[in-house]
Amino acid sequence: MDFNLPGEDDPRRIAVRRWFEANPSPSYKQLAEQGYTAANWPRPWGLDAEPELQFIIDTEIERTGMTHPTKVNGIATNQCGQALLHYGSDAQRERFLPPGLACEEIWCMLFSEPSGGSDLSALKTVARREGDHYVVRGHKIWTSLANHADIGVLVARTDPTAPKHKGLSQFLIDMKSPGVTVRPIQDMTGEDNEYNEVFLDDVRVPADRLVGKEGEGWRIATSQLQTERMMMTQPAAVFGAGPTARELMSGLIETGRIKDPLVRDEAARLYIEGEMFRLLSLRSLSQRMQGRPSGVEGNLGKMMAAPHGQRICDLAKRSQGAAGMIRDPDVLPLPNRSFGRFQDWDYAYWFSPAATLGVGTQEILKNTVAERILGLPREPDPTAQVPFNQINAAPARSAA
């Protein structure tokens, strides 16, 4: 592993910092136009940046205190926007990427359904071709940001006669289209600003909103999920975001709670784990710097980082003793930098159980690690080769 990350005197850092000095409070549009939002993407969307330059830009964005665009509009600026580079048409890239990267149009991922999320290939939403449109009918659930979204990345079944993985296609739909109804779900944080149900009642989607070819939906979706998991191998409280064990430790020291030997013992363990994740994410960066593709290890990283984040939030609350039972945004002091909505330890605590479910549950990730890293036999799926419309009505379990 190469730890020689670009230092303060690196000419690339000096150039980037100069831009931020000239634009001390840039808008997301300015960041996108400068190529900083997705610097590793090819021009004109990014800067064709090597991972080192991407790293410099990301750390300089962080220095401004602004929330990184990937945390504001992650679906567009990361996994799904990136998929358009490979699978989208020129017209789709022109239409969707500029407002997506500028965070002017928020995107959401319409993958999971009530019958299950783990086995995404068993989804039931149908897109039927009618002339120059598809007519979409179905029901999605757990859709993050759907209540704010302008664009939905939809996976739907276009060929019910094909085996379940093969009859799926992906579309970019306008969330304001007639027939789209979004119903927020209140979760145990007490808020209803994360998950939504989305009802699609004969929504007409122009045929040119199909991403890639008909039947490519599964392949595109799995590559998007892989990218998303890779981003989550980070030493942070929830989904690679929020405070880390370092912030936990400094808060415990500042409040004197570290003096409790049991707290100190747990905090030390978490700190060590956090440093391990920091090194793992640096290793992944180092691999990318050397041009090696990131592989299925993103599944392993996400599988280990999610419970680590849960333990951080748990100790932050528990170290308060009985007071931890009361909702209190000042559970522990946090340094003056933006952790977005996870700035509030209390919110992070109540949200954190979601981290071992979203973007693949622990069991699904374990299956992937077993099959694709350890080379163990694949989990049998008797329905895999059967035409979807002939699979018994009792659906197989599912995966987003």
Ligand SMILES: Cc1cc2nc3c(=O)[nH]c(=O)nc-3n(C[C@H](O)[C@H](O)[C@H](O)COP(=O)(O)OP(=O)(O)OC[C@H]3O[C@@H](n4cnc5c(N)ncnc54)[C@H](O)[C@@H]3O)c2cc1C
């Ligand atoms: C914070 C968060 C954000 C989300 N955002 C989105 C979003 O934006 N868009 C979207 O489409 N979805 C989203 N989801 C949904 C998420 O992808 C699903 O919750 C997830 O894939 C699990 O699906 P499920 O909830 O239907 O559980 P199920 O698939 O029904 O699983 C139930 C249980 O069975 C286990 N299980 C299932 N299959 C197997 C198997 N083969 N082997 C062993 N155990 C198995 C699971 O591990 C789980 O414990 C989000 C979820 C969360 C928590």
